[in-house]
Amino acid sequence: MDLPTIDTIAVPRTRAEIDTSGAGVAFLAGGTWLFSEPQDDLRKLVDLTGLGWPPITVTDDGLELAATATIEQLVSAQVPGTWKAQPLFRECASALLASFKIWHSATVGGNLCLSLPAGAMITLCAALDGSALVWRSDGSQYRVPVLDFVTGAGRNVLLPGEVLRSVTLPRVALRSRTAFRKVALAPLGRSGAVLVGRVDAGGEFALTVTAATDRPYVLRFPTLPAADELRRAISSGIPGRAWYDDAHGSPDWRAAVTQTLAQQIREELV
Numbered sequence: 523m524d525l526p527t528i529d530t531i532a533v534p535r536t537r538a539e540i541d542t543s544g545a546g547v548a549f550l551a552g553g554t555w556l557f558s559e560p561q562d563d564l565r566k567l568v569d570l571t572g573l574g575w576p577p578i579t580v581t582d583d584g585l586e587l588a589a590t591a592t593i594e595q596l597v598s599a600q601v602p603g604t605w606k607a608q609p610l611f612r613e614c615a616s617a618l619l620a621s622f623k624i625w626h627s628a629t630v631g632g633n634l635c636l637s638l639p640a641g642a643m644i645t646l647c648a649a650l651d652g653s654a655l656v657w658r659s660d661g662s663q664y665r666v667p668v669l670d671f672v673t674g675a676g677r678n679v680l681l682p683g684e685v686l687r688s689v690t691l692p693r694v695a696l697r698s699r700t701a702f703r704k705v706a707l708a709p710l711g712r713s714g715a716v717l718v719g720r721v722d723a724g725g726e727f728a729l730t731v732t733a734a735t736d737r738p739y740v741l742r743f744p745t746l747p748a749a750d751e752l753r754r755a756i757s758s759g760i761p762g763r764a765w766y767d768d769a770h771g772s773p774d775w776r777a778a779v780t781q782t783l784a785q786q787i788r789e790e791l792v
């Protein structure tokens with residue numbers, strides 16, 4: 523939709539050219555959310571795509587995803603064959619309500635920064651122990667685990683003027699075996715729960731719960747837990763107030779389906 527209050531679209535080519543001074547400034551990535559509803563408070567968009575960040579880079583540490591990498595680029599990334607977690611890229615992309623056409627514009631960073639419970643790029647990056655690199659407006663930068671980047675429904679750690687630069691997924695996580703489950707109230711509905719289980723080479727198990735909760739939760743175990751232990755860990759590890767409540771599912775339902783999907787994941791990874 524048109525955004526009639528916008529009078530400036532800046533396209534910086536370098537970090538030094540990013541200017542977020544003044545009121546009503548927002549970063550623009552794929553624009554799939556920004557242009558999907560009125561943004562009456564906004565006056566200026568700072569288009570991050572002009573910075574020309576390489577979208578997907580295999581590094582010594584693992585995989586670096588530029589914030590501006592599109593979901594399509596992520597899904598079609600060429601990565602080492604030993605990275606058994608790669609199917610998770612497509613599974614998480616498919617958990618978005620968005621069609622494959624949106625995948626060509628929507629970015630990984632935009633999904634994280636929107637911080638919706640059903641943000642499946644959050645699921646992916648939290649499940650694989652992603653580390654977010656954030657640029658401060660004073661020229662400095664810091665890292666924060668994606669698990670801690672999202673702090674609630676539509677909320678994250680970013681202060682005004684801060685930009686998410688990239689997310690690094692470590693090799694050890696990319697080599698893990700994973701299992702994925704998603705449920706929604708309707709076949710094409712927004713996700714009510716999206717869970718990922720991960721077994722590392724050393725046998726450690728991590729269960730990531732998203733969409734059912736207002737922010738991601740990761741429960742970690744030294745080995746694959748027994749069914750009862752997993753059930754208890756979910757009940758005690760996720761506070762009652764965290765179960766998300768909206769048109770796409772009630773808190774009770776979300777807590778119940780999380781238990782069911784977690785057991786399915788456990789059985790798949792045994």
Ligand SMILES: Cc1cc2nc3c(=O)[nH]c(=O)nc-3n(C[C@H](O)[C@H](O)[C@H](O)COP(=O)(O)OP(=O)(O)OC[C@H]3O[C@@H](n4cnc5c(N)ncnc54)[C@H](O)[C@@H]3O)c2cc1C
Binds near residue numbers: 628
């Ligand atoms: C049909 C449809 C279905 C959708 N389904 C889902 C869904 O199931 N789950 C879901 O989570 N979303 C969904 N969305 C919303 C949205 O498309 C996605 O979250 C998408 O990944 C957002 O990415 P974007 O690049 O388009 O972000 P934009 O729209 O460009 O930006 C989103 C927000 O993030 C900020 N931002 C973007 N990049 C950065 C950055 N690097 N640093 C700081 N701030 C930044 C922007 O200022 C803006 O506030 C859907 C959208 C559509 C149109």
